[in-house]
Amino acid sequence: MYRRKKRVYVARNGVSIDEFLNTQEDKEIKRYKPCAVFHGLYTYKPNNVAIKFIIEKIAPKLPELHFIIFGKGSEIIKKEYKNLPKNVVVLGTVSKNRIAKILKACDIAVVPIFWGSGTNLKMIEYLAAGLTIVATPMAARGLGLIPNKHFYLARKEEEFVNKIRFALENKLDKKELIKKATEFDWEKVLKKLVLIFRR
Structure with a gap:
């Protein structure tokens, strides 16, 4: 006899x-308009590479735009770069209840993540x-994000620079972004889990 396979659900x-x-x-962030944001754990290699990409490749080509960078461990950036571009603002580690306030004050988000694993929660936070x-x-x-509806797609340096300029002048529908983010709201996620466990 064959055993019935157990169903596996991914939460x-x-x-x-x-x-x-x-x-x-x-x-504080209001002083740096217009501004783009990136945040994350600095010791996580994909974040580290993304931040260096912003500082070294993107920021120098967009001097009119401030880049707000923060996250645990990011304080060391100021030591690593003796000549940090003037339009790069490093906040370092911030309290959890300040994250949403910072994001709400920014104009766009830039996420040059080139590899990694797991869900990129910062993307959901930016949408929210x-x-x-x-x-x-x-x-x-x-x-499940759709390019040009939920975000603008970029792969290389010049494409990022051009898409950032475009994004500043052509913001995506905020209501649509928030609507997409609600799919990942903890309340919805937990309700779905409860229904699964009751089966």
Whole structure:
């Protein structure tokens, strides 16, 4: 006799959407308009490479745009770069309750992630904040995002520079971005899990 195969369900990661909908813009960030944001754990190699890509390849070509970078461990950037571009603002480690405020104050998000694994939660957070995103296919993997509807796609240096300029003048529909983010709201994720466990 054959044993019945056990069903396997994959529970998706999520974020608390309300944190982004019901928050004010960070006052400090307002000084750096227009601005693009990237955040993440600096010691995680894909984030590290992405930040260096922004600092070395993108920021010098877009001097009119400020790049806001923050995340645990990012303080060391100021030591690693003696001549950090003037339009790069490194906030370092920030409190969890400040993240949504910072994102709400920014104009766009830039996510040059070229490899890695797992769900890219920062993408969902940017969507929840209503930010137009310029990102690689790797950054958007597994999220069901549609290019030119949920984000602008870029792969290489020049494409990032051009798409960022385009994104600043052609923001994506904020309501559509937030709507997509709600698919990953913890409340929805947990409700689905409860239904699965009750079967």
